[in-house]
Structure formats: structure tokens, C-alpha cells
Amino acid sequence: MDGPNSSGYGMAVSASSGSTLIEPREDIREAAMRPVFDKGRWWKFIVGGLSAVVLLGIIAWAVQLADGLGVAGYNNRAFWAVYEADLVAFIGVSYGGAVVSAILRLTKASWRAPLTRIAEATALVTLPIGMLFIVPHLGEPSRIWELVWPPYWNLSSPILWDFIAVSTYLLATAVFFYLPLIPDAKIALERISPEDHSLKARTLRVLYRSVAGRYSGSYSDRRLLHGSIGLVAIMIIPMAVSVHSVLSFAFASSSRAGYLETIFPVYFVVAALYSGVALVVISAALLRKAYHLERYITSRHFVRLGFIIAAMGAAYLYLTFTEYLIDGYSSTRDEAAWVRQILIGRYWIPFWFYFVAAGVLPLVIIATKRFRNTKGVVVASSFIVFAMWIKRLVIVIPPATEALVKSPLKVATTTGAGHLATTASAWGTYHFTWVPISITLAATAAIPLLLLVLFKFVPILPISEMEEMAEVDEVIEAAQVAMERPGSWGGRLSTLHRGSAMTRARVYEQSRRQEQ
Amino acid sequence: MKKVLVPKIFVSVAMLVGLSTAAVWWLFPGMADAATVSNSSVAQPSLTVQASEVPGKAVATVSAVLTPLYSPTGASMVPPGAKAYFYVHLTQFQSSPLLLLGSSPLNSGGAAQISYQPTWKGQQQVVVEVENSAGKSLYQGSTSFVATRFVAPFKGTVEAIRPDGGIGRAVVVALLTIVALVWIALLATAVRVNLGMGMNASQKTASV
Numbered sequence: 001m002d003g004p005n006s007s008g009y010g011m012a013v014s015a016s017s018g019s020t021l022i023e024p025r026e027d028i029r030e031a032a033m034r035p036v037f038d039k040g041r042w043w044k045f046i047v048g049g050l051s052a053v054v055l056l057g058i059i060a061w062a063v064q065l066a067d068g069l070g071v072a073g074y075n076n077r078a079f080w081a082v083y084e085a086d087l088v089a090f091i092g093v094s095y096g097g098a099v100v101s102a103i104l105r106l107t108k109a110s111w112r113a114p115l116t117r118i119a120e121a122t123a124l125v126t127l128p129i130g131m132l133f134i135v136p137h138l139g140e141p142s143r144i145w146e147l148v149w150p151p152y153w154n155l156s157s158p159i160l161w162d163f164i165a166v167s168t169y170l171l172a173t174a175v176f177f178y179l180p181l182i183p184d185a186k187i188a189l190e191r192i193s194p195e196d197h198s199l200k201a202r203t204l205r206v207l208y209r210s211v212a213g214r215y216s217g218s219y220s221d222r223r224l225l226h227g228s229i230g231l232v233a234i235m236i237i238p239m240a241v242s243v244h245s246v247l248s249f250a251f252a253s254s255s256r257a258g259y260l261e262t263i264f265p266v267y268f269v270v271a272a273l274y275s276g277v278a279l280v281v282i283s284a285a286l287l288r289k290a291y292h293l294e295r296y297i298t299s300r301h302f303v304r305l306g307f308i309i310a311a312m313g314a315a316y317l318y319l320t321f322t323e324y325l326i327d328g329y330s331s332t333r334d335e336a337a338w339v340r341q342i343l344i345g346r347y348w349i350p351f352w353f354y355f356v357a358a359g360v361l362p363l364v365i366i367a368t369k370r371f372r373n374t375k376g377v378v379v380a381s382s383f384i385v386f387a388m389w390i391k392r393l394v395i396v397i398p399p400a401t402e403a404l405v406k407s408p409l410k411v412a413t414t415t416g417a418g419h420l421a422t423t424a425s426a427w428g429t430y431h432f433t434w435v436p437i438s439i440t441l442a443a444t445a446a447i448p449l450l451l452l453v454l455f456k457f458v459p460i461l462p463i464s465e466m467e468e469m470a471e472v473d474e475v476i477e478a479a480q481v482a483m484e485r486p487g488s489w490g491g492r493l494s495t496l497h498r499g500s501a502m503t504r505a506r507v508y509e510q511s512r513r514q515e516q
Numbered sequence: 517m518k519k520v521l522v523p524k525i526f527v528s529v530a531m532l533v534g535l536s537t538a539a540v541w542w543l544f545p546g547m548a549d550a551a552t553v554s555n556s557s558v559a560q561p562s563l564t565v566q567a568s569e570v571p572g573k574a575v576a577t578v579s580a581v582l583t584p585l586y587s588p589t590g591a592s593m594v595p596p597g598a599k600a601y602f603y604v605h606l607t608q609f610q611s612s613p614l615l616l617l618g619s620s621p622l623n624s625g626g627a628a629q630i631s632y633q634p635t636w637k638g639q640q641q642v643v644v645e646v647e648n649s650a651g652k653s654l655y656q657g658s659t660s661f662v663a664t665r666f667v668a669p670f671k672g673t674v675e676a677i678r679p680d681g682g683i684g685r686a687v688v689v690a691l692l693t694i695v696a697l698v699w700i701a702l703l704a705t706a707v708r709v710n711l712g713m714g715m716n717a718s719q720k721t722a723s724v
Contacts, residue, residue, distance in 0.1 A: 076609050155688050168698055175702050179709060214714025221713045228709045235701065 024187075025467050027295075032184070032461035033191055034291050035452075036204070042290075043452060050449035057442020060435045061136055069139045072435045077428020080400040082436040083137035085392035088247060088268070089275065090130030090443060091166060092392075093385065096276015097123030098173050099240045100308065102233035111304060113469040114296040115284055117462045118451075120177045122283045123276075125450035127170050129443050134163070136439055158249040165246040172236045178211070179229045183222075183464035185211035207457060244268045251395070257334035258342075258399030263326075267319045274312035274358075275388040278381035281305050283451060285378045287460060296461060299374045306377040309384065310366040317359045338398060341427065347398050350390045358387030401428040561585070561593045561626075563657030567642045574665035575631050578602050578617070580644040580657060582626035593626070597649030600628035605641040614643055622646065634663035 064071055074081060097119040104112035135141060146152035147163055154160055189208040192201050215221055245265035252264040261267070281302060288297045324343065327335045342351050362380035365371045371379075567578040580600050585593055599621050603614035620628040634640055640663050646655040 076611070161691075164692075164695055168695055171699060171702050175706050178706060182709065182713070213710045216714050218714075224709060224712045228705045231705055232702065235698065239698065 023467070023471065025470055028461065028466050028470070029187060029191065029463055031291075031293055031296060032459035032463045032466075033188060034293075035287075035455040035460050036188070036457065038291065043456075047449060047452055050445040050452075053445035054442045054449060057439045057445075060438035060442070064136060064139075064435050064439075065141070071433060072136070073431045073433045075428065075430075077403065078397065078401045078430035080396055081430045082393065082396075082432065082440060083133050084250075085389065085396045086436075086440055086443060087130055087133040087137060088396070089389045089392045090126055090133060091247060092130075092244065092268070092272035092388070093276045093279040094123045094126035094130055094173070095240050095244060095269075095272035096274075096278070097121075097126075097280050098176055098236055099273060100277055100280060100305075102176070102236045102240075105229065105233045106237075110469050110472060111301060113466045114293070114461055115280070115301055115305075116180065116465065117458075117460060118284050118287055118297075119280045120173070120180070121451060121454055121458070122280055122447070123173050124177045125454065126279070126447055127166070127173055129446050129450075131166055131170070133443070134159075136436075158246070158253050161246050162250055165243045169236075169239055169243040172232065172239050176229075176232050176236055179225060179232060180462050180465060181211055181458065182213065182215050182225060183217065184459045184462060185209075186215050186217065187463050188459055204457065240272075241269050244272045251399075256399040257327075257332070257402065258338040258395075261323060261327075263319060263323050267316075267323065270312060270316050270319060271388060271391070274309065274316050275385055277305055277308050277312060278362075278384035278388075279447075281309070281377055281381040282385065283447075285374065285381075286448065287451070287455070291455075291460060293461070296466070302374045302377040303372055306366045306372060306380065309377070309380065310363055313359065313362050313384070317363075320355075320359070334402070338402060341398055341402075342394060346427070347394055351394050354387045354391040354394060356387075357383040358391060397430050401430055403428065561655065563644060563646060563655040565642060565644045565657040565659040567640070567659050567661045569634075569661065569663055569665065570631075572665075574633055574663075574667050576634055576640065576661065576663060577629065577631050578642050578644070579627060579629040580646070582622065582646065582655060585626045594622050594646075595648045595654075598622050598646055598654065599649075601645045601647060602630050602632070603643040603645070604632070604634075605643065607636070607639075617642075634666045635669040637663055637666045639663075 072082070101112070101116045101119040101123075105116070134147070135144060138144065138147075146154075147160065185208040189205065189212060192204055192208075215225075245268065248264035248268040251259040252261055254260060284297055284305075285302070288294060324339055328339045328343075331339075341347050361383055365376045365380040368376075561582050561584050563580055563582055565578065565580045567576060569576050580602075582594060587593060599619050601619045602617040604617055605612045606615050617632045618630045620630055622628050628644075639660055641658060641660040643656065643658040645653055647653055
């Protein structure tokens, strides 16, 4: 490392450009800004196609507004269905990105760097989409006002606490996305040509200036930033746990068999983390392919994420087993009927599909060395995201369609006296219609759409972080070489083997200066 | 030729008769029902249902009587273990489902009776179904009456039996305070970073 970093490890600023002593890596900067300056036509085609799907969802919602929730397949025997499952699934997948990024930051896993921006962006875009599902779920949009305006708050309603928890988590995710963006905005600003006066260039300049603020890259700035990111990372983990726990309260605090489950809070949290990491894998794979980031997001990243997925998948399988074992063992009348319907009754196909596609298959793929590569992990993740959505349907729909008053309640097919139909059924039926399918597809399309639009303005890779990590890697490499020299300070370094990469690098730099 | 023609005629006539019968049954279902009823009316007893409000009280009495009790051959029309199930049509839902009010075994006179408290004011359509011990529906009947008094359906106070019912307000205040603190901490972090940055920019260099 030549040049300006001779006075210390990455803690000084060059007077001319404001960049840190960490050596600028042109290749990283170019790759990170590639989506911003990319002029490929494919972007317009894909964004156009995804926008059309989103438009279809908006039309479907308009039809539902005009004709009522009945057009979405809802009826008095199936009062909760696909929208509630979508709400849980989409908020769930948002959870993975932020939490994985936070955990990897706190544990100072150096390999995380190229993934953090995509993971945090995925969390940021999926969370509002998930929150929006409460609108079609409530049916009448004016009820949203009663949800958000404190004088109307029903403090004993879990839905209100869901709203409070998710809003808080959205703020945390936004701050968590914003803070690491500050140094990158400073770098990105420098890459816009001063001669470029196009609307896009002017917009980007305003955006980057407002994000970068007074960031200079000085040691104190970096320390402040690192400390703040660490603080938010610490806050976001329990917050994410609370968000999904509270989301499960909407089910667990009811009196219905299948909803009234004390295991639900932890069950929902693990499910969210499981599907969330899978979505990060899919997002990273697609963006890597689209913007040719194979050099930075490597197979190693996918395999390591695959290990996290495997751990979460095994935990989720265990919790699923526990849930049905306990309910099946205690077998009160309602619970026995519900367990039977899921395992061998009318819902056996979706349940066992989940079991195979999101339970067994990903574990087999990741456990098999032959499949443990980028393709294998992406395939496993695709199965997980879809099958976990199916699992959410299995959680939401069966208990909602089970009549609380069973044998006493009969459905009369004719109202004439003396013509009572005796085909009483304890189970209602939910039928999918084009309306919820369109709205769900629109929400799914909105994720890549928002990511593609977001990365037209924001560097896709965390430039500052990656440069820092590259520097640390080089320093560690140099330290390892030095350790092999007789009479070096290597012995001292080896005692710090368990320390973080950053700490080791700093110690090395200090030792080197002392030696000089 | 003749050998072939004769069976053809038979087949044609049979088809014609069949189609005509089907057409008559389809065009005049009432006549067909009447025919069925008249054939079976001797054997089928009817269930007479009566319902009325107890004067001055929010209580209704529903009774059902099966007549005749015996067939012409002297056999009892009420199998052992037969029960009368009393339902009322709920008016709150589109499909008007039937809510079970209660059940009572038929007495030796073929009668059963229950009392119930209407939960809404107005028309009450009551249905009675007699089932054998295997749960098979044997006879049905219905009637309606107007209830002038009713009891509130949700009279009980559920909160009283909740173990955490008494701490609700304190928990709410505590939770909202925590949420407020989290919001403040997050916003303060973002603001602190913004305000704190660039303080040492003039120094341009700093060491560890």
C-alpha cells in the first residue's frame, strides 16, 4: 500500500478528494456504479414488464374495492386467506436481509461485504410491500385510518401492535440502509462528470450530496459511522425478532385451533429468517447475473448463505414437527380435526409440498457436495421462497375455514320449512380467484422492480466497506507472510488469532510502525 | 328384414315411452311429487312444530309432536333412542345457517319440547329434526314466530377472567414508551451521524 496511508491504517484523508487513506479500488467503484450508468435496453424491457404485472395487481385491487372481498374468494366460512398469508410471507422475507446483514456486521465476518447492500436493499423494498397487504386484507380502505390514527386505536388488537412493530422496523431498516450509504454517496458523487448536465446527473448529484452530507472520510467520521452502524445493527436484531413475534400474535392470541399456538412467535421468527435469507440469495444471484458481478459475489458467498439456510431450515422443520406433535398428541376435538385436515385431509397436498420443497429438498441440496454451489443454493432458495408461501397459506386458511360451532351449525340449502339439508360441514372453503392471485403476483414483481429502480440511484456494492475489507485482507496476508519470517512480531499476532480482522490489521500496522 | 324390423320397433317404442315419461317428470315435477307423497302418505307421519313466546319474558318455548305415532299395522313410528334437535335460522349470515338450540328425546306421546332465549328481536324461524340413534334424519318440521323480547348475546364479561386483565393499561404505557424510545434512538443516531460528520474535516488527517 503505497501513498497516503503511510501515517496509519485508513484513518486519514487526502486533501484533494476527501477519500480516505484506504486505497481506492477502481474496479470495485466501477462495478458498484455499473447499474447507475448502465444504458442497456434490457433494463427498460424488464422494468416495463414488471410494471405491467404491478398494474394488473392495482386493477385487481380496484375490482375488489368495487365489488367487495367476495371477489377475492373470501366468505363467511373463510374470513382470512391469501392476503394474511402474503402479509406474513412478505414481511418475513424482509426480515432475512436486515438481520443477516446485522449479524454478519456484528460478528465482523469479512466475506459479508459484497452482499450487505443487496441484503439491506431487499429488506427495505420488501417490507413496505408486505405492509401494503394490510390494505386489501382489511377490505375497506378507510379502516386504515382507524389503524394509524391514535384516537381510533384499539389497544387490545394485535393488528395495531403489528402496525406499530412493523413501522418501527421499517424505520430501523431505512436507517440501517442509509448509514452505510453515506461514504458511498461521497464516492459516487465524485464519479459523476462535472460536464454532465443531464437531468439524471443533476438528480444524482442532489441525491448523493444530501446523503453524503458533511462526510469527509476522516478518522472521526469513520469512527462515528462505524459506531452508529454497529448500534443500529444491535438494535435491529431484537427489533426484527419482536416484529415477527408480534405478527404471530394476531394468530396466537385468537381462540381458534391452529392459531392458538404458543410456539408461533419463535416459529414465525425462524420462518422469516429462513425465507428471508433465501430471498437474499435469489436477489444476489439475479443482480450478479444482470450486472456481471461474479468477481465480487462469488460462489463462496452463496455456499455460506446456504449453510445459514440449512441451519434455519433444520430449525424450522423441527418446530413444524413440534407443533403438529403436540397438537396431535393432546388431540382436543378442534385440534385433532385441524391436524387431521392438514396431514391427511383436504390440505395434505400443500402441507406435504411444503415439507418436501422447503423442508427436505434444501437440506439435501446443501448437504450434498455435488450440489453445494451457486446453482444449487439458488435452486434451493427458489423452492424455499415459494414453498414457505404455501406454508403460510397452510397456517392461515385451515383454521379460518373451520367452524367454531360445529355440529350445531348446519347450512340450509333451502329455506323452505321442512326441507332441511342435513349435509352439515364443519369446514368452509376458500377458492382462489384471479384477484388475489394478481395482487400477489404484483407484489412479487414489485420486489425486483423496486430493486432495479433503487440500484439506478444507489451503488449496488458497498464501496467503502469493500475497499476497507480488501485492505484488511491485504494487511492480513502481509501479516501472515511476516509471521513466517524468523524474529518477526508474528508470534504476537498469532495470539490475536481469534480477534477480528480489523483488530489484527490495526495491530499489524502499529507493530510495523514500531519496528520502523 | 322382418326379423330385424320387429326388435327395432320394440326399441323405438320403449325409447318413446321412456322419453315421454322423463318429459312428464321434468315438465310436471309437482305431479310427480304428489304421486310420491300420495303413495307414501300412509306410512309417513308428520312433525308438527309449535313455537311461542312466554308472556312477559325473553323466553320462547318450542314443541314438536309426531303424528300418527303408529302405522296402520300397529308398528311404532318412533324408533328407540330417537331425539328431536331444535334449530333456529340465524339471520346474521347470508346462507342463514341453523344454530342448534338443544335436543330432547321424544316422549311416549311422540312429543319433545325445549325453551330458549332469543338473542334478537323479530322473526324467529325454528326447525326441528328427529334423528334416530345413528344420527340419521327421519322427520323434519318448522315454524316461525315473532320474538318481542330478547337477551343480549354477549352478556358475559370476558375480561374479568383474564389473568392479565388488570395490568393492561400499565403494559400498554410501557410498550408505547419502549417504542417511542426506539424511534428516538434511531432518529437520533441518523441525526447524530449527520451533525457529527465533518467536524474534523479541516484537519484532513488523523491517526489511530
